[in-house]
Amino acid sequence: MSKKWLVRYSEIFLKSDPVRRQWERVLMNNIRQVMPDLKIQSERGRIWLNGDVRPDLLKNIFGIVSFSEVEHVPHEESLEDSLIEYCRSHGIEQAKTFALRIKRVGRHGFSSNDKAIELGDVVRKAFPHLKVNLAAPDKEIHVEIRQDECYLYDTVIKGVGGLPLGVEGTLVALVSGGIDSPVAAWMMMKRGCRIVPIFVALDTFLDETVLARAKRVVEVLRKYQPDIQLRVIHDPYLAAAKKELIRNRQEKYTCLFCKRRMYRIAEKVAQEVGAKGIVNGESLGQVASQTLDNLVVLSDAATIPVYRPLIGFDKADAIVLAREIGTYDESTSRATGCKAVPKGPSTKAHLTEILEMERNMEATKMPLPVG
Missing domain, CATH: 3.30.2130.30 (VC0802-like)
Structure with missing residues (x-):
């Protein structure tokens, strides 16, 4: 034998x-x-x-x-x-x-x-x-x-199951380092998608602890995709946009403007690497920007598919899977929160209104950063 x-x-x-x-x-x-x-x-x-x-x-x-x-x-x-x-x-x-x-x-x-x-x-x-x-x-x-x-x-x-990594192509993943986004990226990996993770560094609103956490989380995902590399993209857009929103008494839309910008950055990266869409950790109703009304506003910012594998998960579901795949400890490690979040964020934005506001904002004319 x-x-x-x-x-x-x-x-x-x-x-x-x-x-x-x-x-x-x-x-x-x-x-x-x-x-x-x-x-x-x-x-x-x-x-x-x-x-x-x-x-x-x-x-x-x-x-x-x-x-x-x-x-x-x-x-x-x-x-x-x-x-x-x-x-x-x-x-x-x-x-x-x-x-x-x-x-x-x-x-x-x-x-x-x-x-x-x-x-x-x-x-x-x-x-x-x-x-x-x-x-x-x-x-x-x-x-x-x-x-x-x-x-x-x-x-x-x-074994981990699923489809062989890469047979379905590539997706760009918006990774914050929290619990949800790495779980969402992993779920699409399991369905055969190679992941290009990006972290949009919001100048003045996120510090190094948040970036360090995102880097550690991506290192955990490396055991499932050995060639994974986090792309860090610095963007001064939100600082300029928030000033205009405050001046116009529209600060409640800050998170929507921020995430629409992230979608556009992710789409630019997708064009560079030949990716077929964007994946993120959004879950219906979990935070203000993830209501049905606001998801309509966010989805409009991208012209390629946006995949949300956690859309029907509650937080407990995501935590169970984060523990299983090994990202939970790093995702819950100490890091400061985003300092741009308004006290009363909008939960029912209207797309026509957001589009009109963007047309009138100087910050919207800022070019997308190069990753």
Whole structure:
């Protein structure tokens, strides 16, 4: 017997053969990016790894549902003898109950159930103290028979799932460093989107603690997208716009003007990098700028799609996922808030009014900054 690793995927399997093969290649390249010395092979529904596999890296690669270290039994070897050797070396003698899980691929003169009964009798003969318990066994042994080859394993490690990173293209992510925006970016990563995160530094209103937090959060996301780089864009627009809003007694619209500007900056970056849209952490009704009325005003500022994967989440939902993916601790680390937020922000702005205000503001004529 020899050891190798079995990698499983799910949604890729459902695609047409040309798409499946293409996405398999993307997934294998993503594996090579973090473990370049592995030998990788594929067949329909499975990817095989030989070499120094690191499970801690493998479990964060999008597209992988689960994986196992397996013992390969070539067709010329006895499956029964190999199974007994495997059971003995993997602690079955300490168990009281066991179950065999059989999976077959290819044409055989037996059913999976037939083979389970046959091999189960072999195991019980070798270890007479064992009893079969299919519902909740102390020890579970998997036997995968693929044509004339067999594979034995006793552990299934859960992967992150989703689609291989990059198969759906690229999105620009507005990242603040708080709880929601990195979770939203991660959700789109899981659906196959490579992320270009940007942080719009609002001169005079955000200090270095906020930027430092955003950088730390993006570093957490690096374990899911190794080449991720935060782009920091400094923009003096809001300082000029806020002065005009205060002078015109329209300060309640500050956040809307700010976020419309961010949308435009994100769209410019998207044009530069060939991204197909913008993703952010907006959730319906969570703050004043995220009411249905105000989201209409914000969406108007972009001519490319704006994706809001958290739109139906409440804060507790986002926190659960932030903890799961590892961004929560950094997102809740100490940082000052935005000093531009007005005391009474507008919750029901009208697009026609906002557009008229922008036409009359000198600040609106300021060029978009270069990232």
